[in-house]
Amino acid sequence: MSTMKNSFKDQEQFHPSWSFSKLMAFFFLLISISYLFYSLRFLTHSHDCDQNQNFNIPITTTTTTHISKQESLEPSNPFEEEKTNISHLVFGIGASAKLWKQRKEYIKLWWRPNEMRGVVWLDQKVKTQVGEDEDSLPQLRISEDTSKFKYKNPKGHRSAIRISRIVSETLRLGMKGVRWFVMGDDDTVFVTENLVKVLQKYDHNEFYYIGSSSESHLQNIYFSYNMAYGGGGFAISYPLALALEKMQDRCIQRYPGLYGSDDRIQACMAELGVPLTKEKGFHQFDVYGNLFGLLAAHPVTPLVSLHHLDVVEPIFPNVSRVQALKRLNGPMKLDPTGLMQQSICYDKTRTWTISVSWGYAVQIFRGIFSAREMEMPARTFLNWYKRADYTAYPFNTRPVSRNVCQKPFVYFLKNAMYDNDTNQTSSQYIRVQQNPDCKWKMEDPAQIKLVQVHKKPDPQLWDKSPRRNCCRVQHAKRKGVLVIDVGECKEDEVVEL
Numbered sequence: 001m002s003t004m005k006n007s008f009k010d011q012e013q014f015h016p017s018w019s020f021s022k023l024m025a026f027f028f029l030l031i032s033i034s035y036l037f038y039s040l041r042f043l044t045h046s047h048d049c050d051q052n053q054n055f056n057i058p059i060t061t062t063t064t065t066h067i068s069k070q071e072s073l074e075p076s077n078p079f080e081e082e083k084t085n086i087s088h089l090v091f092g093i094g095a096s097a098k099l100w101k102q103r104k105e106y107i108k109l110w111w112r113p114n115e116m117r118g119v120v121w122l123d124q125k126v127k128t129q130v131g132e133d134e135d136s137l138p139q140l141r142i143s144e145d146t147s148k149f150k151y152k153n154p155k156g157h158r159s160a161i162r163i164s165r166i167v168s169e170t171l172r173l174g175m176k177g178v179r180w181f182v183m184g185d186d187d188t189v190f191v192t193e194n195l196v197k198v199l200q201k202y203d204h205n206e207f208y209y210i211g212s213s214s215e216s217h218l219q220n221i222y223f224s225y226n227m228a229y230g231g232g233g234f235a236i237s238y239p240l241a242l243a244l245e246k247m248q249d250r251c252i253q254r255y256p257g258l259y260g261s262d263d264r265i266q267a268c269m270a271e272l273g274v275p276l277t278k279e280k281g282f283h284q285f286d287v288y289g290n291l292f293g294l295l296a297a298h299p300v301t302p303l304v305s306l307h308h309l310d311v312v313e314p315i316f317p318n319v320s321r322v323q324a325l326k327r328l329n330g331p332m333k334l335d336p337t338g339l340m341q342q343s344i345c346y347d348k349t350r351t352w353t354i355s356v357s358w359g360y361a362v363q364i365f366r367g368i369f370s371a372r373e374m375e376m377p378a379r380t381f382l383n384w385y386k387r388a389d390y391t392a393y394p395f396n397t398r399p400v401s402r403n404v405c406q407k408p409f410v411y412f413l414k415n416a417m418y419d420n421d422t423n424q425t426s427s428q429y430i431r432v433q434q435n436p437d438c439k440w441k442m443e444d445p446a447q448i449k450l451v452q453v454h455k456k457p458d459p460q461l462w463d464k465s466p467r468r469n470c471c472r473v474q475h476a477k478r479k480g481v482l483v484i485d486v487g488e489c490k491e492d493e494v495v496e497l
């Protein structure tokens with residue numbers, strides 16, 4: 001870097017002096033002549049030219065290209081390094097032996113044994129099923145003893161100290177080529193492609209602490225708005241983990257009164273002076289009930305993680321929690337960047353509002369709702385204190401309408417596949433819950449039995465500035481089928497009637 005800057009400076013100094021450039025021209029002529037002689041010599045004597053090759057470059061070219069050659073010789077410019085990929089991440093999963101039997105099923109959902117590196121840190125030994133578990137889960141390790149640390153929070157549990165130290169314990173394993181340590185709980189599900197996409201935006205050679213807050217305003221007040229919630233998962237760049245490891249044990253001793261593991265990490269980050277870099281796709285999900293409202297109006301940012309899946313209802317109705325999550329694997333494989341991304345459009349002839357949460361659900365509303373309403377999550381969930389309270393969240397939500405006619409018709413993902421003829425994904429959504437009777441004269445969405453969404457995969461979606469995709473209602477050939485096209489908005493295309 002520094003060499004490059006100097007050469008540019010030199011060039012600037014050359015330009016203003018005209019007589020000097022004349023001198024330079026003469027100089028080049030001289031060199032060119034000597035080069036001619038040199039080349040002739042080169043033709044006659046065919047011997048080792050390794051040493052002379054360096055000399056070759058400046059002579060045959062002008063000063064400008066001379067600079068660019070030097071630039072390309074510069075070693076290890078961080079932005080010329082290979083992009084961050086899954087091999088540069090190491091996961092540290094906090095787990096307990098007591099819940100391991102159920103929780104390991106969540107890890108199996110996203111863990112790719114041959115591509116990922118990571119460790120599940122347990123408090124004590126667990127029974128492993130030889131074969132099945134070993135092949136589909138990260139290695140298991142027992143955390144170091146933490147009984148020498150003080151823990152004085154009356155409500156919490158001292159395992160918080162053990163889990164907080166996972167970052168340091170994982171670092172001390174000395175794995176090679178690590179750029180990011182990613183922490184998560186045993187009930188955190190990561191969307192790997194999107195996690196990598198998010199981390200690619202940041203220079204791993206710098207200090208970064210990346211994650212997100214809680215959906216509970218009060219939790220954020222009790223803990224900190226500057227804290228990455230551990231269940232939603234967070235990432236620490238390698239050099240920051242190194243700095244943390246050196247001071248973490250001393251730091252932990254200074255905060256015996258804190259509750260959890262993630263507030264202990266935040267306390268140490270504060271001492272290191274490193275703020276939280278917020279990425280809204282990490283989801284702690286400190287809510288109860290039905291996540292539908294949140295997932296159907298995901299912020300315009302990649303979906304990175306889901307958490308508290310034991311606490312909330314299954315994300316698809318009438319199936320188990322793990323089965324429901326497995327259903328997301330289809331769309332996740334086809335078009336991970338687009339997963340859960342919302343698009344909003346209108347069926348003009350029938351005056352319906354349509355909201356697509358790609359790969360998850362489609363909603364049809366009678367009447368026209370504005371985009372600013374539709375992008376707010378509907379409060380289908382309760383707050384962390386099990387109350388329906390719109391002041392509980394650090395973001396806008398909208399109430400679930402009490403009017404029977406305004407209750408949306410919800411179509412959940414049934415399957416998703418790639419259509420080789422059109423090079424698009426084709427996903428199908430069906431309705432499993434009945435809607436109440438409505439006396440409005442408007443056309444009844446109940447006539448729609450199946451919603452079909454066509455969308456081209458867009459791996460570069462997040463390399464561009466954040467923007468919702470547009471959706472368009474297509475002319476349906478079959479009765480009872482609503483066909484929707486989702487894709488980048490065209491010029492002048494907006495959500496309007």
Ligand SMILES: *[C@@H]1O[C@H](CO)[C@@H](O)[C@H](O)[C@H]1NC(C)=O
Nearest residue numbers: 082083084085086087088115
């Ligand atoms: C990840 O990047 C490294 C270079 O840092 C490269 O050697 C490796 O092949 C890449 N792996 C994948 C899975 O792309």
Ligand SMILES: *[C@@H]1O[C@H](CO)[C@@H](O)[C@H](O)[C@H]1NC(C)=O
Nearest residue numbers: 316317318319431432433434
């Ligand atoms: C799903 O469950 C609900 C009640 O929980 C039931 O009314 C409905 O018939 C079920 N649907 C299907 C498709 O099984």
Ligand SMILES: *[C@@H]1O[C@H](CO)[C@@H](O)[C@H](O)[C@H]1NC(C)=O
Nearest residue numbers: 417418419420421422423424
């Ligand atoms: C589409 O093409 C891919 C490979 O190009 C192939 O693996 C897949 O089976 C094809 N799908 C269909 C439905 O023909």
Ligand SMILES: *[C@@H]1O[C@H](CO)[C@@H](O)[C@H](O)[C@H]1NC(C)=O
Nearest residue numbers: 418419420421422423424456
């Ligand atoms: C689909 O992609 C294939 C391979 O990239 C290409 O040959 C074909 O023309 C595409 N088809 C359409 C309809 O775009």
